Amino acid sequence: MRAMVLHEPKPAEENPLRLEDVPVPEPGDREIRVKITYCGVCHTDLHTVEGEIKAKLPVIPGHEIVGVVDKKGKNANRFEMGERVGIAWLNYTCGECEYCKKGMENLCPNARFTGFHVNGGYAEYTIIHEDFAYKIPSLFPDEHAPPLLCAGIVGYRAYKLTEPRRGDKLAIFGFGASAAIAIQIAIYMGLEVYVFTRNPERRKLAEFLGASWTGDYNDTPPSKYERCVVYTPAGWMVPVALEHLKPGGVVSLGGIYMTEIPPMDYERHLYYEKKLLSTTAATRKDGEELMELAGKIPIRTHTQVFGLEEANEVLKILKKRQLKATGVLKI
Ligand SMILES: [Zn+2]
Numbered sequence: 069m070r071a072m073v074l075h076e077p078k079p080a081e082e083n084p085l086r087l088e089d090v091p092v093p094e095p096g097d098r099e100i101r102v103k104i105t106y107c108g109v110c111h112t113d114l115h116t117v118e119g120e121i122k123a124k125l126p127v128i129p130g131h132e133i134v135g136v137v138d139k140k141g142k143n144a145n146r147f148e149m150g151e152r153v154g155i156a157w158l159n160y161t162c163g164e165c166e167y168c169k170k171g172m173e174n175l176c177p178n179a180r181f182t183g184f185h186v187n188g189g190y191a192e193y194t195i196i197h198e199d200f201a202y203k204i205p206s207l208f209p210d211e212h213a214p215p216l217l218c219a220g221i222v223g224y225r226a227y228k229l230t231e232p233r234r235g236d237k238l239a240i241f242g243f244g245a246s247a248a249i250a251i252q253i254a255i256y257m258g259l260e261v262y263v264f265t266r267n268p269e270r271r272k273l274a275e276f277l278g279a280s281w282t283g284d285y286n287d288t289p290p291s292k293y294e295r296c297v298v299y300t301p302a303g304w305m306v307p308v309a310l311e312h313l314k315p316g317g318v319v320s321l322g323g324i325y326m327t328e329i330p331p332m333d334y335e336r337h338l339y340y341e342k343k344l345l346s347t348t349a350a351t352r353k354d355g356e357e358l359m360e361l362a363g364k365i366p367i368r369t370h371t372q373v374f375g376l377e378e379a380n381e382v383l384k385i386l387k388k389r390q391l392k393a394t395g396v397l398k399i
């Protein structure tokens with residue numbers, strides 16, 4: 069099968085991925101093989117190919133995978149042949165550690181991630197344990213589903229961790245793919261949403277999706293808010309987000325990494341029982357809830373389609389922040 073393979077991390081400009089012909093993988097016990105139709109290209113893939121995070125090499129990146137079940141391993145009964153499934157970042161958890169047992173599998177120290185520890189979706193086929201694949205709501209065309217599987221799930225968890233309630237005000241800092249999905253859930257759940265972003269185009273999109281106020285990061289919102297998600301990895305925004313937060317409110321940080329957070333003043337930023345927490349990956353429960361919401365609302369996503377062999381190009385455009393929507397590879 070054709071696959072874009074990473075052997076050695078290097079800057080995206082140097083084309084780290086190589087188009088190769090590799091053997092089609094065979095599903096083992098309780099595994100399914102998926103014939104891939106589309107795979108999204110995510111910022112985490114960029115960090116992987118550039119070596120900022122250390123993948124197991126060689127690896128086929130890609131963790132926003134949509135396709136159909138093409139072969140079932142022994143004892144794999146959850147899906148029918150030909151059924152459409154999605155594969156996300158969380159590829160496997162042990163089920164036995166203290167975190168897995170407490171329903172916190174996103175913190176499992178033995179977790180494996182798709183397109184990082186095991187081969188992902190920049191290829192024609194991949195395999196996964198059937199318990200870690202998702203059903204995708206039928207109204208989504210294949211090419212619009214990939215953003216749900218990473219930006220969607222992680223963005224939803226970051227939102228959920230703020231303990232949102234109907235009538236609350238939610239502030240969103242940064243308006244990328246995760247935020248564009250989270251805002252649709254928040255509006256659906258009856259929250260009022262403020263969006264902070266520097267980009268005027270993104271502000272327009274936020275207003276279109278229902279934000280009642282938008283502004284730049286240093287602007288003052290019309291009132292303080294109870295809930296807040298910081299989706300950008302810019303540490304300096306953390307005290308800014310906390311300063312506008314109401315007593316007893318929650319700020320969650322949605323990024324996989326964050327630049328240095330400046331010193332904070334206890335009284336101004338944290339006192340009055342303000343809560344600050346990070347979001348680390350997501351559980352399968354988060355994924356299933358998000359898929360259900362995606363079908364019910366229904367959530368709209370925006371994608372820009374490329375060919376498999378263009379993966380290096382997409383990563384370069386992503387790095388320059390010049391993608392108009394989530395880049396997806398048509399396999
Ligand atoms: Zn991702």
Ligand SMILES: [Zn+2]
Nearest residue numbers: 162165168176
């Ligand atoms: Zn575990």
